[in-house]
Amino acid sequence: xxxxxxxxxxxxxxxxxxxxxxxxxxxxxxxxxxxxxxxxxxxxxxxxxxxxxxxxxxxxxxxxxxxxxxxxxxxxxxxxxxxxxxxxxxxxxxxxxxxxxxxxxxxxxxxxxxxxxxxxxxxxxxxxxxxxxxxxxxxxxxxxxxxxxxxxxxxxxxxxxxxxxxxxxxxxxxxxxxxxxxxxxxxxxxxxxxxxxxxxxxxxxxxxxxxxxxxxxxxxxxxxxxxxxxxxxxxxxxxxxxxxxxxxxxxxxxxxxxxxxxxxxxxxxxxxxxxxxxxxxxxxxxxxxxxxxxxxxxxxxxxxxxx
Amino acid sequence: xxxxxxxxxxxxxxxxxxxxxxxxxxxxxxxxxxxxxxxxxxxxxxxxxxxxxxxxxxxxxxxxxxxxxxxxxxxxxxxxxxxxxxxxxxxxxxxxxxxxxxxxxxxxxxxxxxxxxxxxxxxxxxxxxxxxxxxxxxxxxxxxxxxxxxxxxxxxxxxxxxxxxxxxxxxxxxxxxxxxxxxxxxxxxxxxxxxxxxxxxxxxxxxxxxxxxxxxxxxxxxxxxxxxxxxxxxxxxxxxxxxxxxxxxxxxxxxxxxxxxxxxxxxxxxxxxxxxxxxxxxxxxxxxxxxxxxxxxxxxxxxxxxxxxxxxxxxxxxxxxxxxxxxxxxxxxxxxxxxxxxxxxxxxxxxxxxxxxxxxxxxxxxxxxxxxxxxxxxxxxxxxxxxxxxxxxxxxxxxxxxxx
Numbered sequence: 001x002x003x004x005x006x007x008x009x010x011x012x013x014x015x016x017x018x019x020x021x022x023x024x025x026x027x028x029x030x031x032x033x034x035x036x037x038x039x040x041x042x043x044x045x046x047x048x049x050x051x052x053x054x055x056x057x058x059x060x061x062x063x064x065x066x067x068x069x070x071x072x073x074x075x076x077x078x079x080x081x082x083x084x085x086x087x088x089x090x091x092x093x094x095x096x097x098x099x100x101x102x103x104x105x106x107x108x109x110x111x112x113x114x115x116x117x118x119x120x121x122x123x124x125x126x127x128x129x130x131x132x133x134x135x136x137x138x139x140x141x142x143x144x145x146x147x148x149x150x151x152x153x154x155x156x157x158x159x160x161x162x163x164x165x166x167x168x169x170x171x172x173x174x175x176x177x178x179x180x181x182x183x184x185x186x187x188x189x190x191x192x193x194x195x196x197x198x199x200x201x202x203x204x205x206x207x208x209x210x211x212x213x214x215x216x217x218x219x220x221x222x223x224x225x226x227x228x229x230x231x232x233x234x235x236x237x238x239x240x241x242x243x244x245x246x247x248x249x250x251x252x253x254x255x256x257x258x259x260x261x262x263x264x265x266x267x268x269x270x271x272x273x274x275x276x277x278x279x280x281x282x283x284x285x286x287x288x289x290x291x292x293x294x295x296x297x298x299x300x301x302x303x304x305x306x307x
Numbered sequence: 308x309x310x311x312x313x314x315x316x317x318x319x320x321x322x323x324x325x326x327x328x329x330x331x332x333x334x335x336x337x338x339x340x341x342x343x344x345x346x347x348x349x350x351x352x353x354x355x356x357x358x359x360x361x362x363x364x365x366x367x368x369x370x371x372x373x374x375x376x377x378x379x380x381x382x383x384x385x386x387x388x389x390x391x392x393x394x395x396x397x398x399x400x401x402x403x404x405x406x407x408x409x410x411x412x413x414x415x416x417x418x419x420x421x422x423x424x425x426x427x428x429x430x431x432x433x434x435x436x437x438x439x440x441x442x443x444x445x446x447x448x449x450x451x452x453x454x455x456x457x458x459x460x461x462x463x464x465x466x467x468x469x470x471x472x473x474x475x476x477x478x479x480x481x482x483x484x485x486x487x488x489x490x491x492x493x494x495x496x497x498x499x500x501x502x503x504x505x506x507x508x509x510x511x512x513x514x515x516x517x518x519x520x521x522x523x524x525x526x527x528x529x530x531x532x533x534x535x536x537x538x539x540x541x542x543x544x545x546x547x548x549x550x551x552x553x554x555x556x557x558x559x560x561x562x563x564x565x566x567x568x569x570x571x572x573x574x575x576x577x578x579x580x581x582x583x584x585x586x587x588x589x590x591x592x593x594x595x596x597x598x599x600x601x602x603x604x605x606x607x608x609x610x611x612x613x614x615x616x617x618x619x620x621x622x623x624x625x626x627x628x629x630x631x632x633x634x635x636x637x638x639x640x641x642x643x644x645x646x647x648x649x650x651x652x653x654x655x656x657x658x659x660x661x662x663x664x665x666x667x668x669x670x671x672x673x674x675x676x677x678x679x680x681x682x683x684x685x686x687x688x689x690x691x692x693x694x695x696x697x698x699x700x701x702x703x704x705x706x707x708x709x710x711x
Contacts (some may be wrong), residue, residue: 058699061419062427062450081707142578150523151499151583167521171584172570252578257564257710270711272416272528273703 030250045202050278064274074281080280082265090289092174093242096181097189100238101231103182104189108230112197122198129168129190141180141253149174172256180248185241189234196230232301240290262286270298336487349351361429363454368627371571372403375625377411377418377437379615381593382487389695393644403628408434414528415443422620424454431622436629438486438615442531445692453618455483460630463637464658471614475692483616484633485655488530489686490610490675491532494595495587495604496580499523503586512540515587518569524569525576526560530705531690533589534560535611537638542608545688553701561708567711593673603675603692609686613657623636651675 052074057065111125148170158164170176208218246263249255262282269279354519385391386409394405412418422432447453458464471485493509501507504519526535535545537556563569579585595601617633619626635641642654643662651674664671678684
């Protein structure tokens with residue numbers, strides 16, 4: 001900038017040269033990033049889309065008979081064979097995102113607003129929110145599968161109380177999967193909420209109260225709108241990976257045959273069946289649907305500047 | 308230790324680590340998520356390549372006294388403390404250092420999926436030999452992805468049990484050498500089975516559909532074994548199974564899954580038993596510690612028999628060393644030491660039972676290790692060798708029946 005200003009004060013020609021030069025420098029500086037994006041994002045993405053429209057014939061192990069083509073019917077399976085998985089992926093992700101928000105908001109509010117002026121306590125609590133990250137996410141999910149196992153204390157008590165029938169269990173139910181998703185992604189919701197709420201100017205809340213707004217009104221008219229950037233980044237950070245998650249719903253963790261999500265199908269198509277066109281089509285479709293949902297959401301909430 | 312190894316081995320180890328960190332099931336679960344994995348998938352998209360025309364890599368066995376051996380868990384004596392007495396003796400006798408990895412293989416599909424690119428290109432996959440299952444070996448041999456063994460280097464192969472000597476996919480065992488055989492049967496948690504059903508033990512596959520076991524039954528993830536045993540229990544010969552017979556058994560599985568009778572299946576079935584989610588299920592012999600807690604029975608109609616065998620991938624550079632290793636383990640005395648060391652699978656070598664009996668009669672009487680003639684040995688069946696197209700369709704049908 002300073003360089004540009006200097007050029008402007010001397011002569012127009014020099015200014016032109018200078019801005020050309022800065023343009024060049026900008027491109028040179030951008031080049032590694034752009035090359036990286038082209039190589040590791042665009043190329044695989046195009047490859048993925050190309051494979052998703054291909055077909056296989058399974059001749060032998062070494063020859064899957066893969067052909068590029070335009071088999072749009074690969075995507076049609078999404079609406080037929082895999083419709084239950086699509087519905088599960090998005091409904092589980094939606095419910096778990098809502099649950100994570102309901103749990104995280106009061107927590108973040110308490111740490112960010114109520115504990116203001118006690119930085120030590122604030123830092124300790126934020127550390128506690130992050131603490132689960134120090135243990136492998138797989139181990140934590142396995143621990144929950146142990147806690148909810150069929151012969152566990154919890155299941156026995158619920159069966160004794162009549163809340164579960166004698167042949168009903170927790171593992172393998174949609175509840176267990178949504179619980180796992182919520183639990184595993186809560187820090188991703190809490191942290192952005194905390195960073196927004198921590199900056200919340202309390203004087204606005206005081207002004208609201210001075211103008212005779214009830215606490216509820218202050219919350220809905222002042223606190224919530226001001227914390228929307230945190231809410232939106234938190235929900236995006238949780239919803240997107242949740243919709244593609246395949247660990248919690250896996251039969252080896254909290255899920256069962258009845259809770260399989262799109263990620264599980266993609267895993268099975270790729271690793272067990274070597275059916276790359278279908279696996280790729282499902283991946284492309286998953287990305288597209290997420291992109292549409294997120295696009296509409298961001299547009300609706302008026303926070304394009306986040307993207 | 309690494310420093311003493313030739314440079315090639317270091318490169319191979321790196322290749323191995325990289326491969327391991329690609330998309331084995333465990334790593335995939337730990338990884339970034341489905342989308343990221345499939346972007347990687349797209350990068351490895353096939354070009355319809357065929358491997359015909361691959362030639363074996365140059366054998367460096369003379370100058371490099373090493374072997375990298377990939378295997379399944381619970382398959383070698385001394386695994387619990389990585390002492391491997393028989394392997395150590397081999398190293399001492401031959402001067403060949405063996406890098407043994409008992410966790411390298413968790414599933415045939417998973418292992419192949421992770422090494423696919425290198426195998427198809429004839430590159431080093433980081434293993435000089437691996438012990439995959441018959442049907443997978445059949446596809447590897449058919450596609451020309453493994454090296455022909457020099458049987459003159461393996462004189463002890465004459466000790467191989469006759470029933471294993473010439474399978475349809477490898478007449479005369481020129482490409483694959485059995486390591487251990489295993490059967491499929493019914494495992495059950497003794498205490499819980501009694502509590503739920505009132506009976507002491509299941510007698511066959513049909514007992515798994517008892518409503519008292521609702522939600523507590525598990526199946527193996529490999530259809531040849533799971534559906535295979537269901538077919539055997541229905542009196543069908545799986546060596547000649549037709550598509551209709553297979554699909555009707557898959558329909559039965561789908562119905563039991565839908566009704567909630569079968570809760571889970573997957574590699575994690577051992578954990579499922581340990582967490583007491585599973586009370587009974589179809590499992591591989593030798594996988595669980597059959598003692599006070601768990602029991603194991605064969606279906607009265609018989610059991611599936613499968614064998615994991617040594618193969619040498621095209622890119623491996625120590626075939627002659629591997630042949631020495633195979634020859635060593637085909638000595639009945641050595642094979643007996645493996646069994647006495649705690650491996651509960653059936654060795655492919657004749658004469659082992661007699662040697663084991665000298666020091667441990669109980670082991671020698673164990674049907675999981677030495678199936679008895681007149682007993683289960685006469686009722687063992689091997690799944691028909693399927694064409695790759697059939698395999699794809701049957702595998703997909705089973706996956707669909709079990710939820711994905």
